[in-house]
């Protein structure tokens with residue numbers, strides 16, 4: 001099942017519109033660094049973050065690109081451009097922005113293996129950069145689940161358990177293991193390594209670590225939470241065109 005079909009059929013689960021406390025990190029950053037909020041929200045789903053931007057900024061130019069038509073349809077556009085498109089290389093837009101926000105989407109852009117998923121994430125970031133003004137910022141928000149001893153253990157288990165669930169069509173009895181879901185979470189270190197390999201500098205960072213719970217104990221998780229990166233790419237790179245050469 002394509003990612004767009006998965007999100008179309010789970011639009012109610014993913015279409016929450018309440019603003020979140022952690023979004024204020026990016027809102028504050030945008031306020032400090034740019035005059036108006038000129039932002040592309042990739043994987044914007046129901047548009048929660050753009051709604052917060054609208055409430056906060058007097059002047060905005062906002063566009064949401066999402067692979068799920070149902071999620072886009074869930075919101076009133078209010079002058080926000082809504083585009084059906086997807087990472088890594090079908091964003092279907094023709095303008096550049098001051099900021100690009102990618103919130104809880106990179107772990108959804110998966111391939112057949114973890115190595116392959118990382119390649120698609122890299123490709124996604126480089127292609128997104130193409131729609132950014134010079135000196136613009138990419139705002140990445142992701143979740144981390146890091147295990148004891150081998151930090152990648154839990155996410156590797158989640159990645160392959162979901163693959164098995166989807167292949168055998170036998171549902172794992174946990175509400176987070178939705179049928180046809182595919183995810184590849186990254187540790188804080190892995191994501192920083194991906195950014196570094198693509199010449200993105202982390203120029204600001206915010207993290208929220210969650211308390212231990214029965215879920216973290218069952219999942220052998222030592223550290224879990226949210227990581228929010230503000231990225232800016234070093235200039236003078238040769239790849240000024242949209243990539244498909246990384247495939």
Ligand SMILES: C[S@@+](CC[C@H](N)C(=O)[O-])C[C@H]1O[C@@H](n2cnc3c(N)ncnc32)[C@H](O)[C@@H]1O
Nearest residue numbers: 003007043044045066067068086087103104108
């Ligand atoms: C977990 S939801 C996050 C929604 C929103 N960013 C938020 O945090 O409230 C993931 C979103 O990414 C979208 N998505 C999944 N794969 C995508 C892709 N390859 N390209 C663009 N959007 C994608 C889904 O349709 C969904 O809206």
